[in-house]
Amino acid sequence: MDGLFAQLLTTAFLATFIRSVVPLLLTALGGLFSERSGVVNIALDGLIIFGALAGAVSAKALEPSLGAAAPWFGWLAGMLVGGLIAWIHALLSIKYRADQVISGTAINLLATGVPAVILTALYQTSTESPKLNQGLPLWGVGELRFSPPVYFAFIIVAVTWYVVYRTPYGLRLRATGEQPGAAASMGINVRRMRYSAVILSGMLAGTAGVFLSIGNLDSYVRNISAGSGFIALAALIFGQWKPLGVLGATLLFGFLQALSIALGGTDLLPPTLVSALPYVITILALILTGRSRAPRALGRPYDG
Amino acid sequence: MTTALDTRPTGDGARIALIAAAVAAAGMLLFPLATLGRGGTDADAVLLHLSGRLLNLSSYQDAPLPPTGLILGLGWATLALLVATVIGALRRATWLWITALLAFVLAAAAVLRLDATLSEQVGRVMADTALRPGAKRQLRNFYAGGGMNLGLFLPVLGGLIATGAGLSGRAWWHERYNRLRGLLVPVSAISLAIAVGAVVVLIVQPAVNLSGKPLGLVGGWLAKSDLVYFVYSSLFAPVTSLNPLLDSLKLATPLIFTGLSVAFAFRTGLFNIGGPGQLTMGAVGAMLAGVYGPAWLGWGLLPLSIIAAGAFGALWGAIPGVLKARFGSSEVINTIMLNYIASAVFIFLIGTDTFPFLGRTYHLGLKAEGFEARSEVLQPGAQLPTMLGLLNVGSGGQTAISIGLLVALVAFFVARAVLKARRTGMALLIAVIAGAVTWRIGIPVNIAGSQLNASFLIALLCVAFFGTLMWRTSTGYALRAVGLSPKAAEYGGISVARGTVLAMTIAGMFAGLAGLHYVNGGALDEYRLKGNMPVNVGFDGIAVALMGQNTPAGVVVSSLLFGTVDTGGLEVSRQLENVNRDIVTVLKALIVLFIAAGGFLSRRLTDPPPPQLVAAGAGGPPPGTHLSPDQAALERATPNPNVGQSSEQITREGGK
Numbered sequence A: 001m002d003g004l005f006a007q008l009l010t011t012a013f014l015a016t017f018i019r020s021v022v023p024l025l026l027t028a029l030g031g032l033f034s035e036r037s038g039v040v041n042i043a044l045d046g047l048i049i050f051g052a053l054a055g056a057v058s059a060k061a062l063e064p065s066l067g068a069a070a071p072w073f074g075w076l077a078g079m080l081v082g083g084l085i086a087w088i089h090a091l092l093s094i095k096y097r098a099d100q101v102i103s104g105t106a107i108n109l110l111a112t113g114v115p116a117v118i119l120t121a122l123y124q125t126s127t128e129s130p131k132l133n134q135g136l137p138l139w140g141v142g143e144l145r146f147s148p149p150v151y152f153a154f155i156i157v158a159v160t161w162y163v164v165y166r167t168p169y170g171l172r173l174r175a176t177g178e179q180p181g182a183a184a185s186m187g188i189n190v191r192r193m194r195y196s197a198v199i200l201s202g203m204l205a206g207t208a209g210v211f212l213s214i215g216n217l218d219s220y221v222r223n224i225s226a227g228s229g230f231i232a233l234a235a236l237i238f239g240q241w242k243p244l245g246v247l248g249a250t251l252l253f254g255f256l257q258a259l260s261i262a263l264g265g266t267d268l269l270p271p272t273l274v275s276a277l278p279y280v281i282t283i284l285a286l287i288l289t290g291r292s293r294a295p296r297a298l299g300r301p302y303d304g
Numbered sequence B: 001m002t003t004a005l006d007t008r009p010t011g012d013g014a015r016i017a018l019i020a021a022a023v024a025a026a027g028m029l030l031f032p033l034a035t036l037g038r039g040g041t042d043a044d045a046v047l048l049h050l051s052g053r054l055l056n057l058s059s060y061q062d063a064p065l066p067p068t069g070l071i072l073g074l075g076w077a078t079l080a081l082l083v084a085t086v087i088g089a090l091r092r093a094t095w096l097w098i099t100a101l102l103a104f105v106l107a108a109a110a111v112l113r114l115d116a117t118l119s120e121q122v123g124r125v126m127a128d129t130a131l132r133p134g135a136k137r138q139l140r141n142f143y144a145g146g147g148m149n150l151g152l153f154l155p156v157l158g159g160l161i162a163t164g165a166g167l168s169g170r171a172w173w174h175e176r177y178n179r180l181r182g183l184l185v186p187v188s189a190i191s192l193a194i195a196v197g198a199v200v201v202l203i204v205q206p207a208v209n210l211s212g213k214p215l216g217l218v219g220g221w222l223a224k225s226d227l228v229y230f231v232y233s234s235l236f237a238p239v240t241s242l243n244p245l246l247d248s249l250k251l252a253t254p255l256i257f258t259g260l261s262v263a264f265a266f267r268t269g270l271f272n273i274g275g276p277g278q279l280t281m282g283a284v285g286a287m288l289a290g291v292y293g294p295a296w297l298g299w300g301l302l303p304l305s306i307i308a309a310g311a312f313g314a315l316w317g318a319i320p321g322v323l324k325a326r327f328g329s330s331e332v333i334n335t336i337m338l339n340y341i342a343s344a345v346f347i348f349l350i351g352t353d354t355f356p357f358l359g360r361t362y363h364l365g366l367k368a369e370g371f372e373a374r375s376e377v378l379q380p381g382a383q384l385p386t387m388l389g390l391l392n393v394g395s396g397g398q399t400a401i402s403i404g405l406l407v408a409l410v411a412f413f414v415a416r417a418v419l420k421a422r423r424t425g426m427a428l429l430i431a432v433i434a435g436a437v438t439w440r441i442g443i444p445v446n447i448a449g450s451q452l453n454a455s456f457l458i459a460l461l462c463v464a465f466f467g468t469l470m471w472r473t474s475t476g477y478a479l480r481a482v483g484l485s486p487k488a489a490e491y492g493g494i495s496v497a498r499g500t501v502l503a504m505t506i507a508g509m510f511a512g513l514a515g516l517h518y519v520n521g522g523a524l525d526e527y528r529l530k531g532n533m534p535v536n537v538g539f540d541g542i543a544v545a546l547m548g549q550n551t552p553a554g555v556v557v558s559s560l561l562f563g564t565v566d567t568g569g570l571e572v573s574r575q576l577e578n579v580n581r582d583i584v585t586v587l588k589a590l591i592v593l594f595i596a597a598g599g600f601l602s603r604r605l606t607d608p609p610p611p612q613l614v615a616a617g618a619g620g621p622p623p624g625t626h627l628s629p630d631q632a633a634l635e636r637a638t639p640n641p642n643v644g645q646s647s648e649q650i651t652r653e654g655g656k
Helices: A002-008 A011-036 A044-095 A100-123 A148-166 A168-178 A180-185 A190-215 A228-238 A243-264 A277-289 B011-030 B069-091 B096-127 B133-144 B150-166 B171-179 B181-204 B217-239 B242-267 B275-292 B295-327 B331-350 B387-391 B404-418 B424-438 B455-472 B474-484 B486-491 B496-519 B537-547 B552-575 B582-596 B611-618 B628-636 B647-655
Strands: A139-141 A144-146 B034-038 B045-048 B054-056 B354-357 B360-363 B400-402 B442-444
Touching: A002 A243, A011 A044, A011 A144, A011 A148, A011 A168, A011 A190, A011 A228, A011 A243, A044 A100, A044 A190, A044 A228, A044 B582, A100 B181, A100 B537, A100 B582, A144 A148, A148 A168, A148 A190, A148 A243, A168 A180, A168 A190, A180 A190, A190 A228, A228 A243, A228 A277, A228 B331, A243 A277, A277 B295, A277 B331, B011 B069, B011 B096, B011 B150, B034 B096, B034 B133, B045 B217, B054 B217, B069 B096, B069 B150, B096 B133, B096 B150, B150 B217, B171 B181, B181 B217, B181 B537, B181 B582, B217 B242, B217 B552, B242 B275, B242 B455, B242 B474, B242 B496, B242 B537, B242 B552, B275 B295, B275 B331, B275 B496, B275 B537, B295 B331, B295 B496, B404 B424, B455 B474, B455 B496, B455 B552, B474 B486, B474 B496, B486 B496, B496 B537, B537 B552, B537 B582, B552 B582
Parallel strands: none
Antiparallel strands: A139 A144, B034 B045, B045 B054, B354 B360, B400 B442
């Protein structure tokens, strides 16, 4: 027991904690835009995977010509691909009024098959991409050295807060999610707002994927998200669809993930059961959330 | 007030015929007409185009090729008829269906002529005394690999579709068409998924060319399109012969369970994406009962194991159900979390012999010896026989399939029809007697061993249970009411909370029973719980349910389709290095995506028309006496799950 507490006070644990928070935070903030506009987005997990794949593959392809700058273009590619796949979800949900949960699930299912097809075609293997010679640079001091998406994530919290609560775009976004009919009567293009919000969520989830593949590792591996997209969705609900709430929720979930990693190295609990801890906590968090204050028109197609 | 009925095809019918005929005509010009031979290891082919051009991509550069003049003649005639059909569709002509039917007939004749030509070629080769036996065998297999290609497949299919569409003005056809509207969305979704998948194949797999000669632009295109046709014909080939068909049924069995699971929850407006976790826990339950149940039960271990599988799965389904009913938690996120938790429990139980707890090490003892994660072998009493073992009534090593089951099935439906569906129990008794009497009569077959196990029968029982519970009991009525309109159901005295819990519990039971296939049925080559159990069939259940429009019969058909494609995917993976089984995963995901979009079809096309319009259009008796449109409307009223609404809204509505 002393060993565990001692471990929690090290900078190594703090670093693990922060690295656990970042993909959840980026994805949940992306989900915030989408769901605040009224579009359920359980495709986040798939978007992370597509972003990770695009980031790793394009960085690897550009490495011979761009050297150390290649991972940055990988990041850009990951964001763009995340946005593109999110656009598909938006197209089906907004224009074709598909059931938004089924549409999101379809994208997650695509994310289980498409990477293997692409990797097989490019590298004749279906489980991982070749390693980069160097990934994104690590900035920081001592053991607290992180790649740029980590700093980007925490900056985005403030940017999101400002955009959602202090800009006309944010006001329209919230209006679209609460009362699309009233928003339309005030001249707001509800469809365009929703498209932009969903695409934005895809770009942020794509960034989370890029962090996982070339910001934390140096290649894409199968099932790289490990359910982070769904945990981020739970954090979004737990955080009541607010930027600071999302930050608090993801800090909690990230801490528990880091804790389970630390616990896995001790003889206190079975390692395989400890690996389930983040998922158990997610369920408990949803129970505690209870009747949530979701956007009123969340999940409803706009027929105007 | 009857009027003369306009026999011209409807506007929609004409448009469908136009698209079908135009695509078929274009296909004849753009794609290879036929394959005159194909190598067995690299899918290298000899292609024939409508223009008469021959493209030999195979390693058999000197193979003699059969005469093709008649086939080409039939092809050109078919093309002419397709063009006439296009013109007829543009004019909405009454005679449209005639040209379409003739196009279909001539295309089919070309296919038959092609097969006969290839058979004659094989005969000539076998009769040639100058060839060595080995060369003869290779050439025979080479020609056997030939057949129609996209250039003939499309006019056969397009001709049929255009014929049906051209008859859309006839009253009897119009009624029949209205019944089939529900099929438009899944058919459209599958077609679109195939088209997108074809593009993927074109992109990732280079053309196969073993001739050593460079391909021109046209040759390259023909080779690429042949590759697409090869991939899809291989994917769907397993329905064309007995052994692959049995393999497809084996792969379809767990999909029936998981498809029923998703479909059942959908009926109550819930989205059960927890199939993988429920399947895992069901398998764990089946293993615990089958390995550690009391030995004195003997064959009683099997029902005990079945009950355990269902109960464990039901528990894993009940948890998200209770959480939703009690706390308003999203069943989507909770089921996904429970999938991961089930996976952890699974590995904990059979992944290691010991586990630490508060500083001390304890022994668990469920894992079999050796490195691999697996349980001990099930006791013999808990093991499911294969279907072949059950149905084989042959003697002296001869395999003969009993006709008892088929006779019982036919007797049941006939008896029920004769007894006016009021004596189901009596019909069942008659069926059992008929089956027992004819059990010893068998049909000799040539099967090279099949691993299709008796969980297939359990799956069919679940299909019957689903249909009976959902449409013939008051409980089923209540569940469907909750799915269609929670507020109205609550107003009518139905408990939404109870419906939610019950639906998820039964859905979990269905998925849990899929574990029987892998554990008791030995589908993984051993009667054990093993670490490599493919729990992703839980996700395939989503596509199966959606494609089957959440109906029990639809789930069965969809499962067979997916089982077929899964079996075919193995063959494709073996022959082409850049296309592996994951192309099948992509196809399934695309199907879900396109079904979600309603097949990109107009609602006017897929939703049933109001009964008055149908009656007026048919010029028949007054509305109210027509059952077809009402039945079509009822069939079409498949509820979408309410999961799109926020948890609070659903709870609030349920609570009012």
